[in-house]
Amino acid sequence: MKWSLCLISSLWVVIITALQTSAFMTPASRVVHTQQSSLSLAQLNSDSITTTLVASSSLHVASESGLLSTENIKTAFNIATFGPQLPWLFLILLPNNVITKKLLGGYEIVTICCLVHFFIVSASIAQPDGTAPMAEFADVFDPNGDPQRAMVGMMQYPNFVSEEWSHVLTWDLFVGRWIWLDGLRRGVFTSHSVLLCNLIGPPGLLLHWLTCIITGKGLPKNEAKSILEIEE
Numbered sequence: 001m002k003w004s005l006c007l008i009s010s011l012w013v014v015i016i017t018a019l020q021t022s023a024f025m026t027p028a029s030r031v032v033h034t035q036q037s038s039l040s041l042a043q044l045n046s047d048s049i050t051t052t053l054v055a056s057s058s059l060h061v062a063s064e065s066g067l068l069s070t071e072n073i074k075t076a077f078n079i080a081t082f083g084p085q086l087p088w089l090f091l092i093l094l095p096n097n098v099i100t101k102k103l104l105g106g107y108e109i110v111t112i113c114c115l116v117h118f119f120i121v122s123a124s125i126a127q128p129d130g131t132a133p134m135a136e137f138a139d140v141f142d143p144n145g146d147p148q149r150a151m152v153g154m155m156q157y158p159n160f161v162s163e164e165w166s167h168v169l170t171w172d173l174f175v176g177r178w179i180w181l182d183g184l185r186r187g188v189f190t191s192h193s194v195l196l197c198n199l200i201g202p203p204g205l206l207l208h209w210l211t212c213i214i215t216g217k218g219l220p221k222n223e224a225k226s227i228l229e230i231e232e
Contacts, residue, residue, distance in 0.1 A: 067123075068122065068123040068127075069123070070127065070158075070159075072123060073120055073123050073124060073159055073162055074158075074162075076116050076119050076120050076162070077120065077162040079116050080113065080116045080117065080120070080162075080165065080166035080170070081165070081166075081169065083112070083113070083116070084109070084113060084169060084170075084173050087103060087104055087109050087173065088173070088194070088198045090103055090104065091176055091177065091180050091190075091191075091194045092191050092194050092195050092198070095180055095183065095184070095190060095191060095194070096184070101184075104177055104180070109173070109177075110170070110173060110174050110177065113166070113169065113170040113173060114170055116166060116170075117166040117167055117170050120159070120162050120163050120166055121163055123159075124159035124160070124162070124163060127159065130159070133154055133157050133159075136150065136154060137150075139153075140154065168201065171201075172197055172198060172201050172204075173198075175197055175202075175204070175205055176194045176197040176198055176204065179193050179194055179197060179204065179208045180194055182208070182220050183208075186212075186220070187217070188208070188211060188212055188215060188217050189211065189215070190208060190211075192207065192211075193205070193207040193208035193211060
């Protein structure tokens with residue numbers, strides 16, 4: 001338990017440090033350009049309008065250079081994309097290795113992925129127009145409209161793409177880990193199923209079920225039957 005907590009804490013500190021470093025790397029020219037724009041507007045507009053514009057400009061600069069900036073969302077996107085790939089390799093190539101069992105036997109890696117996704121969601125909401133896509137997202141669930149077109153429209157928002165991508169990758173890893181654990185528990189070969197789960201998600205689970213049936217192991221036990229007392 002202590003090892004698990006230490007790993008989660010260490011990995012999260014690394015992620016936060018990377019994001020903070022990215023935040024401080026905002027080009028100075030962006031700040032200079034913003035200040036110059038504010039000065040130009042001050043010369044062309046009244047004092048009251050100028051004050052509002054300068055305040056708005058300062059808020060924009062603070063948002064862009066802070067922890068919840070667009071650049072840090074991009075960094076988190078990269079972490080969500082490339083971070084899980086090493087665990088996937090262990091699951092696929094070395095399913096029975098002690099390192100794989102140590103690395104993915106607990107919830108640490110999946111928890112880190114969840115935290116990265118949570119950061120992307122939180123940072124996106126903090127953006128000036130962060131809640132704008134929410135109204136459009138409702139169109140995806142409008143049966144009288146064109147849900148597919150609405151979803152395509154949502155993809156124009158980089159932050160939405162970042163959220164959805166990290167969302168999918170996190171759940172794929174969670175299911176891939178479950179397939180691997182079931183294989184270890186019941187002696188079922190899982191490398192091909194885990195690989196497919198990494199590539200295209202749900203079909204990997206279907207392949208695992210098919211493998212279980214073909215090899216005579218049967219489908220994994222449905223714990224819900226005992227919990228809900230469902231009779232055959």
